[in-house]
Amino acid sequence: MARKNYTDEFRQRAVDLYESTPGATLKGIAADLGVSRGALREWVEKHSSGTTTAGAGPVPVGRRPESQAARIARLEAELAESKAEKLKLETERDILRQAAKYFAGETNW
Numbered sequence: 001m002a003r004k005n006y007t008d009e010f011r012q013r014a015v016d017l018y019e020s021t022p023g024a025t026l027k028g029i030a031a032d033l034g035v036s037r038g039a040l041r042e043w044v045e046k047h048s049s050g051t052t053t054a055g056a057g058p059v060p061v062g063r064r065p066e067s068q069a070a071r072i073a074r075l076e077a078e079l080a081e082s083k084a085e086k087l088k089l090e091t092e093r094d095i096l097r098q099a100a101k102y103f104a105g106e107t108n109w
Contacts, residue, residue: 015040
């Protein structure tokens with residue numbers, strides 16, 4: 001297979017696309033652009049090498065810096081999920097308490 005040469009502009013735009021698409025994977029973006037996943041990973045490493053997130057050091061490959069709006073949306077979704085899980089667990093607990101009371105009253109040992 002012939003080795004393809006991509007312009008620096010194409011590489012930068014590919015990295016920008018990857019970093020700006022929420023939930024995107026290297027594999028998915030690479031497939032959309034017609035490049036190999038390894039090539040895109042190298043481009044992301046190269047172009048993101050100086051990027052830091054709030055003093056946390058360089059951004060690891062596969063992890064993009066998270067915008068404030070994306071972080072808030074993610075945390076709100078996690079909170080909603082936690083509240084729903086809490087409600088479900090409380091309901092199950094109440095059902096089990098009622099069942100325990102019913103069966104405790106039914107037995108006359």
